[in-house]
Amino acid sequence: MDNRGTLNMGTKLYTKPNHVLVQTVDNEMILLNLESEYYFALDEIGVRFWEVLQGIDSLDQAIDTLEAEYDIDRETLRQDLDDFLRQLEGKGLLQTVEPQP
């Protein structure tokens, strides 16, 4: 994600909606969707996923970084990241936007 919170996933662009607030303290992340009043917490691994997803252009880049940190194969990592993004999207904490031409 760039500093506007946008992550280019090749076919999909994810962005943090403006109505989502984020606080990170002590390896935990708390997110609040102001519209749904839904709170969400990320544990240490979730926080690391979120961090790695900042400032990258593709899921492969994130997988490269995480593969070096965790003893997990690429396919599992891909699945975990995909689940992670879907979960956040499902809670309205990330949204997909159309890629700019």
Next chain:
Amino acid sequence: MNQLGTSYSLSSYGDMIRDQGRMAPYVAALKKAIKPGCTVLDIGAGTGIFSLLACQMGAGKAIAVEANPAIRIAREIAAVNGWADKITCFEGFSTDLELEQPADVIVSDLRGALPLFKMHLPSIIDARDRLLAPGGTMIPQQDKLWAAPLDAPTAYQRFEQPWLTNEYNLDLSAVHRFEINRWSRYPIDPKELLAPAQQWLTLDYRTLTDCNGSGSGTWQANRSGHLHGLGVWFSTELIDGIGYSNAPDQPSLIYGQAFFPMPEPVQVDSGDRIEATLSAHWVDQEYIWRWQGQILTSEGTPKVTFDQSTFNASLLSNKEIQYKRGDFVPQVTIEVEIEKLILTHFDGKTPMSDLVNCLCQAYPERFAKRQTALSRIAETFKRVNA
């Protein structure tokens, strides 16, 4: 319902009554609204001043609603003034009140420094929709919220010290990122304004349905200086043409004004533009404030952006917010078991001594002393009967 809005002391009710800038317009508004024999609902009555005045002006009935124990004194005051039969005191929240006949007038002042404060809006919306007669009068009718950019080093000092500068040569800056997400009360000096105030929100209590509030403003600095934050205040129209303003250039009122800090002071030049959106979201019985925007040069070049929220003003933890999460599954803990046991024995038959025995036998390690069990039972009793 929790204890929101019940924390005032008796002397603070005295301060409110002494504040003539506030009281005189309220008295004038009541005079205008009250017809002989009408019913007045006084929400957040404190020691009952508006109910007493309403009766003095000819109201047939007043219902004084207050969650603070001060309402018990209101009963005494009503009797002393000869209106024991006209004033009904309800200790609790208006959201829990039922009326046989709706009120002709609802009067309240549940604001803090700003009208978006604790239970104010949820209470007023509920009362208007459930407890006001058709065509009845709301006092206040509407509040307007104002904001202006400030060059206010004094206001900013408490956000910088001791976190960015201190006499101990320690780096305490980690706290600063929380502190700048907190707004505080601050008596604004009109000389601190970098640009004329803009109105950014109107709350019309006659029609309002949303407890959230949001609005934007654009200010052009009319002098150079340092932008330390936004000053925010309100003006009110209690009833047609009668009201008051809490603006910095007006005589000061009990509410004070609010200061929303910038992440750091920003040097601005005359002609620079300050764009900001302020919002307050009612989430889980508290307001989450947010102020975001940017500062641009007179040519339109962005200098600084900011995005702050009271969400980031206090430390949150997963443990603390877990009950707010929709996917959280509460587990059975020993505290849950104890609570269940206590509640089962609140049956109208079991005396306290038996319940204490029961608790001490079931959890001998937790309740080695009878007094500990008694305190635990009392705690549950008070909570469920609050």
